[in-house]
Amino acid sequence: MGIDIAHYHGWHGRLHSPWWACLAIVRVALLQVFRRKLYWVVIGLGLLQFLFFWSVIYFLTQVDVPNNMRRDMHRMIGFSPDTPDGEENGYIKFMQQQSVVVMILLAFSGSLIVGSDFRLNSLPFYLSRRVDRRHYIVGKLLAVSAVVSILTTIPALLLFFEFGMFTSSIDYWVEHWDIAVSVLAYGLALCVVLSILLVTVSAYLQRVAPIAITWASMFVMLRGLSSFLQAYNQDDRWHLLDLWFDIRQLGKLCFGRFQSEREFHLALWALLILSTVCCVALVALVYRVRAVEIVE
Amino acid sequence: MPLVDIQNLSRSYGRVQALRNVTLSLEPGTIGLVGNNGAGKSTLLKVLLGLLAPDGGGGTILGCDIRHATSTLRGRVGYMPEAAAIVPVLKGVEFVTLAGDLYGMPHRDARRRAHEVLNYVGLGELRYRRLEEYSTGNVQRLKLAAALVHDPQLLLLDEPTNGLDPEGRLAMLQLIDDLISETGKSVILCTHLLPDVERLCQQIVVLHKGTVIRSGTMESLRAAVSNRYELTWQGASEGFLGGLRAAGVDVSVNSHPNKAVVVVPSDWSTTRFFALARAGDCVLTELKPDVEDLERLFFRVTEQESSRESAQHDGASRDSGEVAAGETAAAIEEASSGN
Numbered sequence: 001m002g003i004d005i006a007h008y009h010g011w012h013g014r015l016h017s018p019w020w021a022c023l024a025i026v027r028v029a030l031l032q033v034f035r036r037k038l039y040w041v042v043i044g045l046g047l048l049q050f051l052f053f054w055s056v057i058y059f060l061t062q063v064d065v066p067n068n069m070r071r072d073m074h075r076m077i078g079f080s081p082d083t084p085d086g087e088e089n090g091y092i093k094f095m096q097q098q099s100v101v102v103m104i105l106l107a108f109s110g111s112l113i114v115g116s117d118f119r120l121n122s123l124p125f126y127l128s129r130r131v132d133r134r135h136y137i138v139g140k141l142l143a144v145s146a147v148v149s150i151l152t153t154i155p156a157l158l159l160f161f162e163f164g165m166f167t168s169s170i171d172y173w174v175e176h177w178d179i180a181v182s183v184l185a186y187g188l189a190l191c192v193v194l195s196i197l198l199v200t201v202s203a204y205l206q207r208v209a210p211i212a213i214t215w216a217s218m219f220v221m222l223r224g225l226s227s228f229l230q231a232y233n234q235d236d237r238w239h240l241l242d243l244w245f246d247i248r249q250l251g252k253l254c255f256g257r258f259q260s261e262r263e264f265h266l267a268l269w270a271l272l273i274l275s276t277v278c279c280v281a282l283v284a285l286v287y288r289v290r291a292v293e294i295v296e
Numbered sequence: 297m298p299l300v301d302i303q304n305l306s307r308s309y310g311r312v313q314a315l316r317n318v319t320l321s322l323e324p325g326t327i328g329l330v331g332n333n334g335a336g337k338s339t340l341l342k343v344l345l346g347l348l349a350p351d352g353g354g355g356t357i358l359g360c361d362i363r364h365a366t367s368t369l370r371g372r373v374g375y376m377p378e379a380a381a382i383v384p385v386l387k388g389v390e391f392v393t394l395a396g397d398l399y400g401m402p403h404r405d406a407r408r409r410a411h412e413v414l415n416y417v418g419l420g421e422l423r424y425r426r427l428e429e430y431s432t433g434n435v436q437r438l439k440l441a442a443a444l445v446h447d448p449q450l451l452l453l454d455e456p457t458n459g460l461d462p463e464g465r466l467a468m469l470q471l472i473d474d475l476i477s478e479t480g481k482s483v484i485l486c487t488h489l490l491p492d493v494e495r496l497c498q499q500i501v502v503l504h505k506g507t508v509i510r511s512g513t514m515e516s517l518r519a520a521v522s523n524r525y526e527l528t529w530q531g532a533s534e535g536f537l538g539g540l541r542a543a544g545v546d547v548s549v550n551s552h553p554n555k556a557v558v559v560v561p562s563d564w565s566t567t568r569f570f571a572l573a574r575a576g577d578c579v580l581t582e583l584k585p586d587v588e589d590l591e592r593l594f595f596r597v598t599e600q601e602s603s604r605e606s607a608q609h610d611g612a613s614r615d616s617g618e619v620a621a622g623e624t625a626a627a628i629e630e631a632s633s634g635n
Contacts, residue, residue: 028383124379125383125395128377
């Protein structure tokens with residue numbers, strides 16, 4: 001075998017702080033996700049929903065449509081017919097619907113973004129450089145958060161921008177700045193919860209099938225169980241067992257819209273449960289991310 | 297300043313003691329870390345790199361404390377792990393760029409440098425291929441490129457020829473050899489393939505069950521065996537070999553009937569070989585000092601260590617047996633006097 005050896009040249013530069021490496025980890029994780037054609041199908045589904053909302057807002061604001069049809073369109077996207085001004089509920093509905101697509105995407109991409117590092121022994125590759133497990137974990141959490149944000153927060157902010165642009169422009173944005181803040185807060189909550197859960201599950205289970213099954217169990221089976229227990233005991237607090245329900249309550253908390261005092265308390269409980277689950281998952285994740293597998 | 301200076305380093309995995317009080321002082325150069333599987337070579341590398349925290353002891357590499365200055369240390373050290381350790385879906389150049397980014401290089405520099413080192417290790421034409429398409433040999437080169445990207449002062453290579461075919465192994469050794477001679481970088485090569493170490497390394501550290509049993513240059517380790525000779529003769533063997541044995545020479549006859557490796561007593565004079573050959577009715581045709589290769593050196597020192605350990609173990613068992621017998625006798629005596 002011939003060896004093509006060019007001359008060796010040294011490098012004399014200054015190294016940045018290892019925290020900068022988190023951005024590299026995010027960049028590479030996004031590359032991994034967006035290079036898989038299968039994931040584009042799921043991303044396409046998310047995009048379709050966004051285009052649907054975008055079109056409905058366009059029609060509502062730009063096209064002269066009959067009142068009954070306008071009411072139907074308002075109902076469809078969740079904006080109140082009486083105040084067709086991009087009220088908060090529309091954005092919650094959009095983000096929650098997008099979250100379904102996000103969950104499917106995450107169930108399949110967890111193995112690629114995180115699981116493969118454990119399965120293919122790539123962890124020493126990361127941790128033998130200047131990054132340690134703090135940087136690695138933050139990088140991976142940011143990577144999953146980026147995937148979540150691309151499909152939820154950013155499109156929701158684009159809808160907010162669109163609504164203002166097609167209606168009263170800057171007045172709408174100035175008067176309803178709190179909507180943008182709520183979207184950001186809910187987006188942040190989604191990112192934190194979903195990234196911690198996904199990275200931890202993927203670090204332990206590694207392969208696509210077990211991750212997808214566990215992910216589905218967490219968000220579908222628990223939902224069924226909580227619905228059953230709620231119906232059996234006639235107590236809506238059983239819904240708190242359902243993580244999906246808890247995340248929705250978190251959304252309501254971010255947008256500050258509650259029908260009753262009880263609903264508000266339920267949302268606070270949901271916040272407590274999600275915080276506990278995330279803390280436990282984070283501890284398990286830190287324990288799992290070690291440079292070297294300990295072999296007895 | 298020594299390259300590596302560690303004292304009483306220990307590390308265990310549960311009940312298994314992987315490193316026991318390892319004390320080493322190594323000068324810059326090419327160092328071979330050899331030992332059987334499970335001797336603690338990889339563990340030592342990981343502890344040196346800060347991937348594993350030592351249970352006891354400490355030290356410095358390139359002047360950086362291995363317990364506390366791990367980030368600074370890794371900025372000066374390039375590590376090539378034994379495992380494939382690839383990131384799927386990435387292309388070769390992206391993988392090496394990522395390594396540069398993880399070291400903290402500015403992204404543009406990391407990218408440029410990735411192209412340079414990939415050319416250097418002979419993967420210039422494959423750099424835009426996905427990692428899944430790389431052969432084992434190319435993955436090894438890629439890992440070397442990833443270890444070199446930030447131009448480290450010291451390279452830690454963990455089994456760099458692992459899984460390679462003979463041709464690939466030779467090519468990898470040639471690459472490392474050229475790298476050492478061209479750049480003068482220090483290298484710690486961890487392998488159980490002794491010919492690789494013999495070809496590349498000036499200093500050797502022999503690990504056995506987590507302990508350093510020998511360390512030094514090849515010459516200094518060989519000096520301890522300057523009393524070995526290789527003999528070739530013509531004629532009858534019995535008389536000559538009998539004479540040698542009678543004179544206190546340790547004779548090992550190999551597959552050739554007229555050749556032997558002998559270990560002579562300390563006051564031996566080589567002229568006695570000729571005298572004994574004449575007396576045994578044969579002619580000594582070749583007499584040369586038997587230069588021990590690393591493989592034989594390794595087996596000798598590990599065997600010596602194993603014998604020493606078993607002798608210690610036997611001694612300890614005998615002592616404990618004597619103590620137990622003594623205690624039993626005392627107890628019987630006490631019981632009988634009580635009666």
